[in-house]
Amino acid sequence: MLATATPVSNPIAVLRGWWEYRDLLYNLVSKDIKVRYQGAALGFAWSLMNPLVVTAMYLFIFTYVMPSNQPHFALYLVTGIVHWTLFSNLVTQAPELLTANAGLLQKIRFPRLLVPASNLLLNLVLWAMALVVFFSLFIPLGGHFKLVLLAYPAYLLLFIGFNFGLMLILSVLYVDFRDLKHLIEVVMQVLFWATPIIYDFKLIPAHLRLLFAASPLTEFTLIFQDLFWAGRLPSQHLTLAFIFWTLASLALGLTIFYRRSARLIERL
Amino acid sequence: MTADYAIVCEHVCKDFVLHHNAQHSLKARFIGLFHDRWRMTRQSFRAVDDVSFTVRRGASLGLMGRNGSGKSTLLSLIAGIYPATAGHIETRGRLVPMIALGVGFNPELSGSENIYLNASLFGFKNREIRALFPKILEFSELGDFIHEPVKNYSSGMYVRLGFSVAMHLEPEILLADEILSVGDAEFQKKCLAQIAKMREDGMTLLFVSHSEEQVVRFCDHYLYLENGRVIGEGSTDDLLTPSVVPRRAPG
Numbered sequence: 163m164l165a166t167a168t169p170v171s172n173p174i175a176v177l178r179g180w181w182e183y184r185d186l187l188y189n190l191v192s193k194d195i196k197v198r199y200q201g202a203a204l205g206f207a208w209s210l211m212n213p214l215v216v217t218a219m220y221l222f223i224f225t226y227v228m229p230s231n232q233p234h235f236a237l238y239l240v241t242g243i244v245h246w247t248l249f250s251n252l253v254t255q256a257p258e259l260l261t262a263n264a265g266l267l268q269k270i271r272f273p274r275l276l277v278p279a280s281n282l283l284l285n286l287v288l289w290a291m292a293l294v295v296f297f298s299l300f301i302p303l304g305g306h307f308k309l310v311l312l313a314y315p316a317y318l319l320l321f322i323g324f325n326f327g328l329m330l331i332l333s334v335l336y337v338d339f340r341d342l343k344h345l346i347e348v349v350m351q352v353l354f355w356a357t358p359i360i361y362d363f364k365l366i367p368a369h370l371r372l373l374f375a376a377s378p379l380t381e382f383t384l385i386f387q388d389l390f391w392a393g394r395l396p397s398q399h400l401t402l403a404f405i406f407w408t409l410a411s412l413a414l415g416l417t418i419f420y421r422r423s424a425r426l427i428e429r430l
Numbered sequence: 431m432t433a434d435y436a437i438v439c440e441h442v443c444k445d446f447v448l449h450h451n452a453q454h455s456l457k458a459r460f461i462g463l464f465h466d467r468w469r470m471t472r473q474s475f476r477a478v479d480d481v482s483f484t485v486r487r488g489a490s491l492g493l494m495g496r497n498g499s500g501k502s503t504l505l506s507l508i509a510g511i512y513p514a515t516a517g518h519i520e521t522r523g524r525l526v527p528m529i530a531l532g533v534g535f536n537p538e539l540s541g542s543e544n545i546y547l548n549a550s551l552f553g554f555k556n557r558e559i560r561a562l563f564p565k566i567l568e569f570s571e572l573g574d575f576i577h578e579p580v581k582n583y584s585s586g587m588y589v590r591l592g593f594s595v596a597m598h599l600e601p602e603i604l605l606a607d608e609i610l611s612v613g614d615a616e617f618q619k620k621c622l623a624q625i626a627k628m629r630e631d632g633m634t635l636l637f638v639s640h641s642e643e644q645v646v647r648f649c650d651h652y653l654y655l656e657n658g659r660v661i662g663e664g665s666t667d668d669l670l671t672p673s674v675v676p677r678r679a680p681g
Contacts, residue, residue, distance in 0.1 A: 186550040193547055197538045269533040270551045271510040424513045
């Protein structure tokens with residue numbers, strides 16, 4: 163093993179470097195799961211609690227209080243909330259990733275990207291349970307297993323990529339701007355209501371639609387609703403926007419992370 | 431770089447930015463645009479100043495100096511944790527920085543879980559750690575306590591575990607930062623013996639210590655730092671002649 167103090171710029175060498183650390187990634191994730199759910203009798207079932215309660219609440223409101231005229235409204239709602247939950251968990255945890263691991267980062271040299279990567283993996287593992295519940299409710303809620311669902315993994319991967327880029331950006335910015343956390347809390351509230359999760363996109367007045375559609379979250383939600391609720395392939399237009407957002411987020415995230423993370427370590 | 435050298439440092443400098451009015455918020459930055467009093471004044475501090483040295487493969491160098499002389503910063507630079515502001519550093523061989531013992535230990539996890547986590551932070555595969563595990567456990571003398579959460583350990587046990595892991599990572603270059611002053615006398619002796627043995631097997635050692643006696647014992651050469659600059663260097667044989675090492679800041 164040749165260890166140099168200068169960063170490796172060859173992308174293949176970088177990838178191989180990560181692969182070398184796969185056991186570390188596994189150990190970091192299993193550590194987080196053990197620590198987080200130690201002594202909790204229900205263990206990681208707790209991670210399901212939040213999305214389940216939120217869904218139940220909205221279902222109640224929009225079935226009994228303000229009935230929605232959307233066919234299969236429950237399926238529509240659950241589709242949006244399941245994916246929103248992943249986004250919201252990742253983004254709210256992202257800012258503190260580097261500062262929370264300052265002790266490790268300042269004493270041991272290992273690929274720093276593993277810190278956000280292990281958090282991503284941790285959240286994906288926990289979220290997988292929500293996804294299992296979602297799929298088991300899919301037919302009862304009126305969904306049909308159609309061929310279009312085969313496209314889901316590809317879209318999901320793009321969605322995860324988008325989130326990861328965002329996590330990198332937030333974790334780096336937080337080191338200098340500690341009020342980012344509070345800002346995110348507020349923005350998440352606004353974003354939730356600005357995304358057609360509990361209402362139909364078509365209910366938005368036509369002249370405002372463009373504004374709503376500009377949010378990447380809206381595009382992602384529309385795509386997942388197309389796949390699961392409408393049972394059709396998302397339009398080319400949406401797919402391209404989706405790919406654009408993912409690439410932009412990853413490119414920006416990785417650039418910022420690699421440019422700045424080395425210099426940030428001393429300031430954590 | 432010549433193959434004989436394990437560590438090469440050329441004109442290495444490190445500046446830290448001191449944030450006097452440290453404003454870690456957007457609000458303060460914004461107000462700072464209009465009000466002088468809120469503006470951040472940056473002042474930098476040179477912790478390591480134009481340090482050059484080489485360590486041959488299998489040799490050992492003792493870094494000496496008082497608190498705040500830049501020893502630990504230099505070690506972190508060599509370990510690749512911070513980037514140097516100027517200059518060039520190269521290391522060749524598996525480098526294990528022992529900048530602090532038990533870094534990355536999670537108090538909630540058991541001793542054995544922490545061994546896996548810690549060793550993997552140094553780039554070991556779980557398969558390799560499984561093979562090393564009995565040796566680490568034996569060296570640590572922790573016995574059945576290895577299955578206890580680390581938060582229930584005494585500080586001595588904690589140090590023993592940390593040391594045992596670091597000792598078994600098969601370092602080709604060991605960066606040791608004042609770690610030998612810990613643990614009880616018996617265990618300390620055992621660690622020193624282990625380091626001496628690894629030295630015989632060809633390990634390169636960079637050793638930070640206050641103790642001249644330990645430096646003489648473990649190192650062929652020494653480097654004396656003050657305010658980030660090298661103010662004395664040479665063979666440790668010279669240390670036996672008292673006048674060579676400046677023990678006080680001049681003036």
